[in-house]
Amino acid sequence: SAVISQKPSRDICQRGTSLTIQCQVDSQVTMMFWYRQQPGQSLTLIATANQGSEATYESGFVIDKFPISRPNLTFSTLTVSNMSPEDSSIYLCSVGRDSQEQYFGPGTRLTVT
Amino acid sequence: QKEVEQNSGPLSVPEGAIASLNCTYSDRGSQSFFWYRQYSGKSPELIMSIYSNGDKEDGRFTAQLNKASQYVSLLIRDSQPSDSATYLCAVSLRSGNQFYFGTGTSLTVIP
Numbered sequence: 609s610a611v612i613s614q615k616p617s618r619d620i621c622q623r624g625t626s627l628t629i630q631c632q633v634d635s636q637v638t639m640m641f642w643y644r645q646q647p648g649q650s651l652t653l654i655a656t657a658n659q660g661s662e663a664t665y666e667s668g669f670v671i672d673k674f675p676i677s678r679p680n681l682t683f684s685t686l687t688v689s690n691m692s693p694e695d696s697s698i699y700l701c702s703v704g705r706d707s708q709e710q711y712f713g714p715g716t717r718l719t720v721t
Numbered sequence: 722q723k724e725v726e727q728n729s730g731p732l733s734v735p736e737g738a739i740a741s742l743n744c745t746y747s748d749r750g751s752q753s754f755f756w757y758r759q760y761s762g763k764s765p766e767l768i769m770s771i772y773s774n775g776d777k778e779d780g781r782f783t784a785q786l787n788k789a790s791q792y793v794s795l796l797i798r799d800s801q802p803s804d805s806a807t808y809l810c811a812v813s814l815r816s817g818n819q820f821y822f823g824t825g826t827s828l829t830v831i832p
Binding site for chain 1: 753755757763764765766767770809811813819820821822823824825
């Protein structure tokens with residue numbers, strides 16, 4: 609497995625603002641992913657963060673709303689832009705290696721007022 | 722559409738009993754299967770992975786995979802109150818490592 613940290617752990621933001629969430633891993637990993645988990649729901653993949661190239665977004669998620677950076681093999685950021693109350697959710701990063709298993713960070717709980 | 726379905730529960734079992742959690746998936750190209758446990762307010766924790774047909778045992782946990790029936794299950798023997806959590810089934814294709822999650826089954830183990 610890997611030790612994964614996320615910052616911030618939680619935040620309360622105003623409508624129309626943006627929040628950048630950081631994900632740091634203690635070792636180099638091939639794959640990094642960003643998920644959203646809305647209250648009482650399962651996990652929905654937002655995008656795959658690719659090192660050295662643009663992220664690959666899932667249907668329903670766009671780069672203008674969720675820009676992602678992956679400057680190296682241990683770090684990624686997800687920005688939630690122009691937030692609305694519907695963006696209130698838990699945002700999770702996960703990492704994967706060649707074994708295909710994925711391990712999740714502790715999550716960022718976002719509330720938009 | 723890569724659908725993964727689970728009974729949402731809640732599933733309640735008495736302490737010491739066997740809890741059986743089920744998952745079906747729609748994409749026959751799926752190659753890898755995972756069970757995650759998620760306690761309330763926490764992130765998912767990987768507890769089992771299985772890649773080939775048959776059973777895989779790890780302590781009190783047994784994962785069962787039947788690719789012909791597109792079915793994967795998790796058995797928890799000697800259930801403990803600490804097993805009370807939501808269990809998420811995840812499926813991936815070999816390429817891309819994208820996971821598709823089921824909606825989860827809530828398990829309560831009654832002391």
